[in-house]
Amino acid sequence: MNTLNTTVSNEAGLQNAAVTPAKEERPAETVIEEGQTVGTPFSDDPKFRLRNVEVFYGADRAIKNISLDIARNEVIAFIGPSGCGKSTFLRCLNRMNDSIDICRVKGALHLDDQDIYDPKRDVVELRARVGMVFQKPNPFPKSIYDNVAYGPRIHGLANRKSDLDDIVENSLRKAGLWNEVKDRLDATATGMSGGQQQRLCIARAIAVSPEVVLMDEPCSALDPIATAKVEELIAELSASYTIVIVTHSMQQAARVSHRTAYFHLGHLVEVNDTDKVFTSPEHELTESYITGRFG
Amino acid sequence: MPNQKDDVYGDHISHKFNDELMELKTQFLKMGGMVETQVERAVEALVDSDGHLAEEVRANDKKVDKMEVDLDEEAILIIARRQPTARDLRLVISVIKMVADLERVGDEAKKIAKMAIKLMEEGQAPRGYVEIRHIGNHVLSMLHDSLDAFARLDSEQALRIMKEDKRVDEEYQAAARTLLTFMMEDTRNISRCMSVMWVLRALERVGDHACNIAENVIFMVKGEDVRHTPMEEAERVVSR
Numbered sequence: 043m044n045t046l047n048t049t050v051s052n053e054a055g056l057q058n059a060a061v062t063p064a065k066e067e068r069p070a071e072t073v074i075e076e077g078q079t080v081g082t083p084f085s086d087d088p089k090f091r092l093r094n095v096e097v098f099y100g101a102d103r104a105i106k107n108i109s110l111d112i113a114r115n116e117v118i119a120f121i122g123p124s125g126c127g128k129s130t131f132l133r134c135l136n137r138m139n140d141s142i143d144i145c146r147v148k149g150a151l152h153l154d155d156q157d158i159y160d161p162k163r164d165v166v167e168l169r170a171r172v173g174m175v176f177q178k179p180n181p182f183p184k185s186i187y188d189n190v191a192y193g194p195r196i197h198g199l200a201n202r203k204s205d206l207d208d209i210v211e212n213s214l215r216k217a218g219l220w221n222e223v224k225d226r227l228d229a230t231a232t233g234m235s236g237g238q239q240q241r242l243c244i245a246r247a248i249a250v251s252p253e254v255v256l257m258d259e260p261c262s263a264l265d266p267i268a269t270a271k272v273e274e275l276i277a278e279l280s281a282s283y284t285i286v287i288v289t290h291s292m293q294q295a296a297r298v299s300h301r302t303a304y305f306h307l308g309h310l311v312e313v314n315d316t317d318k319v320f321t322s323p324e325h326e327l328t329e330s331y332i333t334g335r336f337g
Numbered sequence: 338m339p340n341q342k343d344d345v346y347g348d349h350i351s352h353k354f355n356d357e358l359m360e361l362k363t364q365f366l367k368m369g370g371m372v373e374t375q376v377e378r379a380v381e382a383l384v385d386s387d388g389h390l391a392e393e394v395r396a397n398d399k400k401v402d403k404m405e406v407d408l409d410e411e412a413i414l415i416i417a418r419r420q421p422t423a424r425d426l427r428l429v430i431s432v433i434k435m436v437a438d439l440e441r442v443g444d445e446a447k448k449i450a451k452m453a454i455k456l457m458e459e460g461q462a463p464r465g466y467v468e469i470r471h472i473g474n475h476v477l478s479m480l481h482d483s484l485d486a487f488a489r490l491d492s493e494q495a496l497r498i499m500k501e502d503k504r505v506d507e508e509y510q511a512a513a514r515t516l517l518t519f520m521m522e523d524t525r526n527i528s529r530c531m532s533v534m535w536v537l538r539a540l541e542r543v544g545d546h547a548c549n550i551a552e553n554v555i556f557m558v559k560g561e562d563v564r565h566t567p568m569e570e571a572e573r574v575v576s577r
């Protein structure tokens with residue numbers, strides 16, 4: 043599996059990074075101490091409380107002792123080079139890693155003080171509360187209406203057709219898509235443009251009234267205009283939802299998020315206010331990454 | 338001014354980006370050197386009553402102005418092309434601000450040259466030349482050191498310059514008092530003493546600009562803004 047190889051080869055890279063002579067004038071911290079995150083990883087009002095999280099793919103540790111709070115109604119961006127574990131960590135938050143046989147998750151992960159990994163927990167209900175939007179738009183091969191109505195139907199959120207109509211309209215409005223599609227709700231979703239499809243997926247995610255929306259590189263397949271629309275949407279959604287976004291675009295992280303978390307080889311190196319991360323990050327590795335010195 | 342610390346801006350994945358930042362630094366230091374010479378020669382022209390030199394200083398100010406425009410353009414292009422962050426962003430923003438300081442220093446040099454010509458026409462002032470030379474040397478060394486602190490990213494040296502500025506202010510106040518006394522003693526001296534006063538004022542401003550550059554160097558290196566903060570705060574930032 044690709045992740046395993048990346049992890050192994052990057053271990054060597056970490057050792058190299060550790061012996062790089064410290065730049066003068068700055069309190070250089072090029073060595074990563076496991077479980078040590080600089081900045082402000084904790085919150086007074088956490089939606090997620092994550093402690094000593096470790097993720098294994100077989101024998102390999104992809105996430106190494108990460109502790110983090112995700113605050114209520116914040117937008118937090120996960121950044122870091124490929125293979126650093128940011129997507130793996132994101133997928134722990136609604137147990138998407140359960141579908142990978144060799145994947146094991148250790149540590150204490152709580153959503154509003156409820157154990158996410160409690161064996162008795164209903165995963166479908168969890169994923170309704172913690173929705174997800176993926177890198178590539180993945181609408182169902184159904185009509186626009188049915189895409190959005192799918193979740194509310196299976197979760198029994200609407201008893202009458204008019205209730206369902208309301209949910210579909212509200213969700214499409216929140217996703218900034220209503221005006222573009224209101225006259226062709228029966229048209230097939232796969233005929234929409236990439237940007238529209240992605241916003242439809244966001245509408246689908248929020249149709250079941252989640253508390254959290256996880257976004258795994260939601261704009262990497264979109265053009266700049268569609269990206270701008272999705273970013274605008276993130277800003278609006280943050281009033282009602284907690285949003286966790288994984289992105290390879292540093293500028294996007296700088297634009298949309300309140301806090302930014304920098305991952306490196308499975309470690310959580312730094313979490314700080316986004317403004318601070320992009321002007322004067324605390325950790326040398328964060329600085330090297332965001333200024334394009336490696337990555 | 339190649340220096341081992343250039344590595345701080347020279348280790349991006351994009352070599353072109355390295356080159357652009359390096360060029361920005363080099364051009365800024367070139368402009369700094371040009372401005373230093375302008376002040377030095379303006380003071381020399383005044384003290385030696387050298388009208389030819391004073392004219393040259395006035396003419397050269399156009400070159401300084403052009404460098405300001407060119408450097409600003411280069412900085413804007415880097416922002417547009419590279420969207421710099423963290424220390425790269427701090428470098429580019431600081432250069433934009435420090436370039437404005439250097440241009441103002443150039444203007445002060447031009448002002449001094451103008452006063453040199455005026456004093457030659459009116460006849461030398463009876464007092465103030467010793468003070469001009471003294472304060473002139475003082476602020477020139479501050480300017481030089483601030484550019485040096487920039488080149489070497491030396492925040493401790495920058496802090497020393499900030500402290501030095503207080504001394505220049507005191508020297509300026511003392512010289513102004515002396516001139517004032519002299520003008521009160523004999524009103525015929527007023528016009529020429531005022532010209533000397535303007536020169537001293539211009540030199541004192543050069544010290545202020547050197548101090549601004551020093552503050553920007555601390556921002557570049559430490560990531561914290563020490564403008565309009567007590568000296569103890571600047572000391573805390575530099576020592577951490």
